[in-house]
Amino acid sequence: MSEEKFDAKVDQASGKVKETVGKVTGDKQTEAEGKSENAAGKAKEIFADAKESVGDAFNDAKDSVEGAVEGLKNAFSKDDK
Numbered sequence: 001m002s003e004e005k006f007d008a009k010v011d012q013a014s015g016k017v018k019e020t021v022g023k024v025t026g027d028k029q030t031e032a033e034g035k036s037e038n039a040a041g042k043a044k045e046i047f048a049d050a051k052e053s054v055g056d057a058f059n060d061a062k063d064s065v066e067g068a069v070e071g072l073k074n075a076f077s078k079d080d081k
Contacts, residue, residue, distance in 0.1 A: 004048040011041030 001009075015037030022031025 002048060002052065004051070005045055008041045008044035008048055011044060012038050013041075015039070015041055 015034045017034070018037060019031050019034025022028065022034055
């Protein structure tokens with residue numbers, strides 16, 4: 001798990017605890033802050049997942065291009081012989 005995803009999970013857990021404490025104590029502000037932290041943690045996790053997916057797609061494309069270039073090099077080097 002990446003550090004970003006870990007931080008997002010911590011924010012979600014912290015928010016959930018704060019939200020629960022707010023509900024139990026009747027403190028609407030603490031409950032609202034908890035909900036907000038939880039939502040922010042979920043957003044961070046979604047962003048981290050998207051960032052990871054884009055990085056994976058980029059690496060796959062890079063590998064494909066490098067493979068194609070290598071294939072072309074091999075094809076032209078065979079023609080020279």
